[in-house]
Structures are given as structure tokens and as C-alpha cells.
Amino acid sequence: MSDGLQYNSLESLETLRKSALAEFEAIGTEADAENFRIKYLGKKGILSELKKSLGTMAPDQRAVFGAAVNSLSKDVEGKFKETPWQNKNAGSAADSGFDPTLPGFPFSSGSLHPLMKIRNEIRDIFITMGFSIAYGPEVESDYYNFQALNMPPFHPARDMQDTFYISDKTVLRTHTSPVQIRVMEKQKPPIRAIMPGRVYRNEEISARSYCLFHQIEGLYVDENVSFSDLKGTLLAFSRSFFDEKTHIKIRPSYFPFTEPSVEVDVECFLCKGKGCGICKYSGWLEILGAGMVHPNVFKYCGIDPEKYTGFAFGMGIERIALLKYGIDDIRLFYENDARFLKQF
């Protein structure tokens, strides 16, 4: 109050402005800022007192002086609001308490879908092995989905894949294998490609199966590709993806478009083959189907099966993601509960 009364001329207000601004510039700590605030802007600060003193002035003086006080007050307040300490003080419980444990600004991190993550992990391994990437349509012709893959109409193997039909000649592809045909039609060997994509099966939805899922298909065609190359490639993949010491096991199986056809089991990454809940105590995980490209398939694509040989393989991304992340219900991938998605 006594301070306030010192400033009774416009000149003195200019002096006050200068000193306030100088003090403002000198603020270096939170404590400085708080002192500044109390000194100028507090309830009993210089500016408040000045405003109170206006009432005692002569009316003609009051108009000019009042305007100057208001302008100064506005400037100082405005300046002070720019200081980084202003916000913190307003937010902390006590004026003097700096609480670094308060949460930071509520940005939120996004997430990439677990299926896409697994897809890309698999993709990247094959890219380093020299595989390129190819795509094909999801609405596919019966010819590419079945016939050119050595499954003529009424072939019993068609029963292995419950099919959605768009017309009698068009289906929702049941596997990514038709992309093999499309690639081989367009490109002459050597061919080394992987083909990721969505496939459809007309199966009841349950914890273990969904009406669509995602596959990655692989194809390698050259003059002397053998089963031994297939084994080496899949072993290398398994070791890159799961564990450097992983083993694989190969069982005979059947796909109409490969001969021989095999299933490839990968040693359980969790128990290292000892047996656990994930591998149903077998020590092995059924991950891949594979085989040597059937000569008939080469013929459909105009590739000479005497000159070229090749292997193909395919795996389900969902299956691998379920195993790798320990997820017990495939529907979680498509229900998109944010609490699920944010875990990846």
C-alpha cells in the first residue's frame, strides 16, 4: 500500500513498467516466478493496490491515470501468462509445491494390429532371403482358386476348404495359393516371391476359427530347386522367427497343387520341445503346409516342368499370432477391443 502510493504520476508508472519488465526477464526459477506474481499480481500486490488507490483520486486525474494503470496491469498479467511456470502453479495443489509425479499431458499412443505385426515380421525375414512380394484378388475365379491348382470341379480336395461363392465361377479365395498361378503366368523363372493376403472359409465362427483369416504364401521356382532347398528355407525361416536353435519336423500330407506335399511342424518356442500347454504337450507346433510344385500346375502356367522345379509353402498368420502372443480366442483379432489392441 505504501508502495502503491509512490506511483502517482504517469512517469512513475513508466518506471514501474520498466522495473516490472526487467524483473520479469530475470525470472529463472519457479520460485522467482511465484515471487513476481505475489509482488505484482497478488491480492496485495502493487497493481492491486494501485487500482484500489484510484478511488481516492480526483475525477479528472482518475480518468487518465486509471487508463494507464489498467494498461500496465494488462501488460504485466499478459506477460506473466506467457511464463511456463504459470500453468504449473495453477495445476499444483499448493502454490509452492512442484509435483513431478503428476501425469504428463494426456497424449495417447496408437497401436499396430498384432496380425499386421506378425505379417510384417514374417515378410521381413523372407525379404532378407531375396523374396519379393506379390498380391492377388480376394474375389477370385474358380479357375485360379481351384482348377489351375490341380483341383478340377468335383475334386474331393475341394471339401478341405468350405467355400463362399459369388457365382458358380467366382469365389472368395480360400487360400493365397491362386496368387502363385498369377505370378507364374506373368513372370518367367527364376521366381522367388511371398504372397500375403486375406482368405475366406465358410466355417462357423468359434474361439478356434473365423470366417476369414490371413495367410502368407511362398514360392520359389528355378532350374534346380529341390525338397532339400525347401527344408533349408523353412528351417532358416523358423530359426529367424522363433529361435536360433529351433528344429523342424516334416510329415507327409496332401495338397493337390504340390507333389510331394508335407506339413511342417516347428519345435515349440515356449517349452523348446519339452511339451507345454501351447503345443498341447507334443513339443511341436503345426505351422506350415508346403511341397514341391506339381508339374500340372507348371503346365497350367506355361512353365516347362522338365526344365524348372520349385517349392511352395503357406502359413496362417492368425495361428502364429495366437501361439506367439498366447491368445486363446481368434475372435479377439476382429472384435477390436481397444484394451486388446493397445497391448501390442
Next chain:
Amino acid sequence: MKIVYSWLKDFVDINVPVQEVADALTKAGIEVASINSIHIPDGVKVAKVISKNPHPNADKLSLCEVDAGNGEILQIVCGAPNVTASMTVALATEGTVLGEDFTIKKAKIRGVESRGMLCSEKELGISDNNSGIISLPSDYRTGAPLSEYIVDDAVIEIEITPDRGDCLSVLGVAREVSASFGKPLKQTARIPEEKNGDSISSAISVNIETKERCPRYMGRLVRGVTIGPSPEWMQRRLSMAGLRPINNIVDITNYILIQYGQPMHAFDYNAVDGRKIIVKQSQSLGISQFTTLDGIERKLAGDDLLICDAKKPTALAGIMGGLGSQITDSTKDVFLECAFFEQTGVRKTSKRLGLSTDSSYRFERGVDPAQGLENAINTAAYLMQEIAGGTVSAGKIDTHSEPFPEKKMTLRPSRASRILGVEFDEERITALLTSIGIITTKEGDDKLQCSVPLFRHDISEEADLVEEVGRLFGYDKIPAVQYSQVKLTNPPSCTETNRDNARSALCYFGLNELITNSMVSEAKRKLITPSTEPVKILNPLNPDMTEMRTTLAITLLESVAYNLNRKNNNNRFFEIGKTFRPDSTTGLAQEKDILAIIIEGSCFPKSWGNVELQNDFFILKGIIETFADHCALDSFSYSKLEQHGPLYTPESASIRGSNGIMGTIGRVSEQICKTFGIKSSVFYAELDLTAWLSTPKPLPKYKNLPKFPALERDFSFVMPDTLDSDTVKKEIESLSGLVGNVRPFDVYRGEKLGAGSKSVTFSVEFRSPEKTLNDDDVQDVCNKIILVMKEKHSAELRK
């Protein structure tokens, strides 16, 4: 298919733990789904029911006096409907452990003491049959442990791939086991004693009208059979194999089906009109309907194959018999059919009718037309003679009595070596193939002629033989190459790079990536894109998935609703997925790669240091602008949607960018939100990225950094509400080379300005590459800006 281990042992002399057999089958390519060991627990005895009385306190229970042997008479409460006095039963005595850990104790059941339990087949672990207690042959000695009669066994459940129809029998599995263990296959077929003087040829005639559909038809006649239950051993084997015993004749045909994989049909001979069997297509019969023995009337297509007598059809060939021709309790004479029906024909009919039977399943996959057929019919007739007391008439019908030609093909050992990656010589190949009955002869240099058994329908060319060589050799023994041919150049895929870039930009922005169903309901598509034609699914899984999506809005809105219902608020999601439209030129679909973004609730929830920031149109637009920036895309242009459709409110715009990018953005209409059960404000955008994805990302082109500082001037214009800020921005930018960035930063509407007007403040940056600009340097340009805005756009500088 279920294979009973003891049955398998009829064919191969092996005595190893069942697990070893299972492992061998797995290695041979037969998947083992489960092994069920059968072991009658200690304490289960053969017992005899002496009397059966109603339980005093329960309607469905009976009170039985049971002779447990050694003079021990026990009172037992039994709930089975089939318990009767004098029945021979399996009694689990006190202390017996059934299953994992069910111990039988003396107990009071509804107030009456019970001292043991009478068991069903399921309770004993023999089969899945739990319909009543097991009825044992009366000659089993009362008091004996049941395990004396029902010895330890196992049931191996296997899955057979569609190419290996020859493995759909005990015999077929035995062949593989025989090859794996190097043990010979035992002969199990029997030949009946034929009665002279009663020749089948005078009793019945068979005429095949379509030889290609039925290459071989065999028949035998068994007279004077007595219908009754089949013997206990046969019933047990059938039920362990998963078949329900019916009567001796039907059981015998089923027994042959499981044993040899050959479906047979037994006709009541006296019901065969005109003593004639004719095999023909339904069109030549002029009928369109046929009732199968399950009582269902089936609609026939012209090429369905029927077994007929002189007057009427009696069976759907290879699939199911007709109503009225089956064996009944009064049947005396049986005509046995044992045929080879061509695979595709059976499959067509079975598929079309949705009728798959044990019989059709095997015909579709191919049965053994040669020796297999003969063994099946002879053994069946033999069993009818032995078990049902029948007399087998002399001779048999056989429409293909001449031997089938051998199936021969050439295998080059060099080819096998090349495909498999292991050196195979002729000797090695011969040893392997002989183990499964393929006879090889040297045909020339690097040529082996292989004669393949006719039941191996899966082997028709060299590649198939190569597979057999690999399979029998053992894939585990083929080495894995350590170094493959290396491809040194592998340029990155721009589609993958672009997609990953887009996804990570949105993820950094705090959006969660979704993967949603691409099949949606017609109703929902009509709600959002009523005028687009969809790709429809002929056989949808359910009414919610009848067509392929034309927009991602449906499933993204569903995801938001799903999360809100679970109290997950403030959702922001994106998906890059496909949409589908019919494409008449290819007959397939136009598939587009669409980026969809949906935001709901607040962008930043209220926290101690900030107020809540609600999501709105411009937050979503900001996300898209930043996405574009991250992906080095030229900035997009936005214009108000003329037709915002049902999805959006008028607060919506179309988006256009280079590389074919286009789309829409806007606030989702209240009506749509309501339909999806969403109460908060939702903003949605969809961009077609198809063309951009396959466009290589351009290299950033370095521009020299400005040498001199910029000068900024603000202009507030009062202008018509309808004038876009973008138009003004472009106008000002075009007026002088000195103008750099033009940025609208304040928009004001108010009464002072009057209706139809707004005030927009633009910050204009002036920059020269040559010097630091001062006021005088830009005065002319400023005047020009004001003039042009006034004359061209009716925008006045605000005073």
C-alpha cells in the same frame, strides 16, 4: 476314422505299444487325432441280474438283485432303461475306479442301499454308447473279471487326406503299417461254401446301362438267413469303430466296409421285382424323385445313377438305399451288391443332395475295383453263411470278370533325385516302392517301369511316384540345405513401404489399427451407401455377412460401438482394408485399398493441466494433413460435399490429392450413430489409396534455406460466408513472387458483420531471396491484395 488296434493286428503281426503304431502312421502321412486306450478296470465283473423291481422312491430307477458270482448276491440301484432280469451285465464292484478318478462306493440312492454299479459301454471306456448298460453274452462266466473277455485294446482315430481313399479301412491302414514295420500283410479274406444246384445266374440278372459310371458290379445270393443280432465280437468291433450294431446282415456289410473300405448293399431278394437289377441314370427312368431309407424324398437330376429292379428304383447308387428295399426282420434271402461306382458321378450326386454317407465318401475317393471287390463280397457271403445261417448260391454276378489292365508308369531315378535333393538309385527306389506293393522293372537307362496297385487312385504319374519315394525314404532324412542360391538384388516393395509409412504415421498419432470383417449385411450397406452395387455372396455364413463391403464405415462404426459398450471411451481407429465392387469386365471385383479413420469422444481428455479437447471435423482433418505430410504427399484439397449422403451431416467434405487419392471426411449423422447405438459425436474419413500405394515415394528435393528473414502482415477481410479460405489463400499466393505462406488464423462471425458475412484474418508471409524486406518493399503487393480481394471476391479490409 477309428481304427481298432486288435482289428489291425488281424492283418499285421505286430506287438508294439499303440503309440509306436501311431508314430509310424504320422510318418506315413496319416494324421493321428487321438488314441483311446481300452482297459477294463480291475473290479469290473461279469454279473447276472436275478430280479428287477421298481425303486420305491424314484420312477426312473430300478432295484436289482445281482448275482456277482461266488454266491454273492448284491442289491444294486440301476438307472438304465434296458436292464432286465436274467441279463448278463458288467458290474463295477465297490472300490473299482472308473475313468480318471470315479471310485465306486457303497451308497444310498434315494434312500435305498446300492452296492456297485452296472456299467454302459461309455462308462467302461469301450465306446461312446451311453444309451443303456452293456448286455454281455450269457455264456460269460458269472463272477469272472470282465477283462478276461474284453481284453486290452486301443482305438486310433485317424484323419485321411482326400487323396488316400485307399486308407479308409483297416486293410488300408494295415498296408501302411506293414510297410513301416517291414512285416507282411496277412490274408483275411474268406471264400464261402457254395451250394450246388442253386445258381445265382438263374435267380437274378444284372444289367448295367452306363458302364462308365459303374465299371464293375458284383453280386451274390445268400438264401435262408435268420435275422438277429450279430455276434458279440462283431458288435464290439463295430461300436469301437463308431458304428451302431443293427442286425447280423447289416452289421456284416458294415464290418466289410470298415475292414476293406468297400461299401456294400444288401437287398431283400424277395423284394426285387422281376428278379432283375438294372443300373441306370434317372433320366432314362423318367422319374424326378426318390425316397431314401432315411425317409427323405430326394429331388433327382437326370444323371443321378440309380439301382433299379424291373419296376422301380431301389437305391441311389453308392450313396444310400431306398425306402422299402432294406433288410427287415422277416428277410430270408439276401442279394448282396458289391460294386465300383465311378468317383465323380457319386460325388456330384452326393454334393448336390447334401447327402454324404460312409459309402459315398469312399466311392468318391475310389475303392479297389479288382481284388478288393472280390475279397469283400466273398468274405461278406462267408460271414452270412457262418453267422446268419445262410446258404450261398453257386456262382456270382460279375460284370467285369476279365482282369483289369495293369496301371503302369515310368519313374526316372534322376528325376526323383532332382526333386528330392537326395541321390536315389534304381535299387534304392525299388526297395522302397516294393514295400507298398508297387512292382518295378528296369526299362532302360534311368527308367523304371512301375506297376501300381489299382486301389492307389492317387498315383497316376511320375510326380506321384516321386512323392512315394520321398515319403517312404523319410523326409526327416533329407538334408536341409544350408546355403541356397543367393539373389543379390531385391528392391524394396513400394506398396509395402507406403503402407507401412501410412500405418506408422497414424499409429504415432495415437490411432489404433483395426482389422475388420470384409463381409457385411445388406441392410447396413444400404444404410450407408444405398446406391452402390455390392458383390453378393451366394452362400453367406449368416444374415450379417451377405455381401462384400463397399465402405469400411460399417465395420469401423461397429468397432466404435463395441468399445463404447465396454466403456472404452475416446476411440480413434484406422484400418487399411479392401472394398469391393462388381467388375463386369473380369467377372471378379474391383478391389480398392481404402484408408478409413474414425474418431469419437475427446482428442485429449480433461486432465489436471488441461481442459478436455473434443474431437471435431478439424481434428480429423489435422490427422489427415499430418498423415499426408508424413507420407510426402502433396497437400489435399477439400471442398464441401454437394451430396453428403446418409453417412454424414452437412459438415462434410470431399478430399482430393495427387496419385489418385480421393475420399470424404465429415461428421457422422445422428441417424447413423443412432442405428449403430453410438451416443457421442463421431467423425469419419475414407481415402482411396489404391493407386498411391503402388507409386514409389519421391525422393525429397532439397530447397535452399531462405537467406533473409520474412516479413509478416495480417489482413482481416470481411467477406461472404460462401467464400472458402482456401480460395483466398490461393489468390493471395498467386499475386506476387514475394508472397510466401498464407495462413488463415482467425475466423469471426457476429452480429456486427451481419448475416452472410464473416471476417477471416490471414497472416501473409513476404520473403525475397535477395534481401531483407521492409515495409516499402511490400506496400505495392499489400495494396494489390486489398484491391483484388475487393474487386474479385467482394472482400473488404476490416477497419
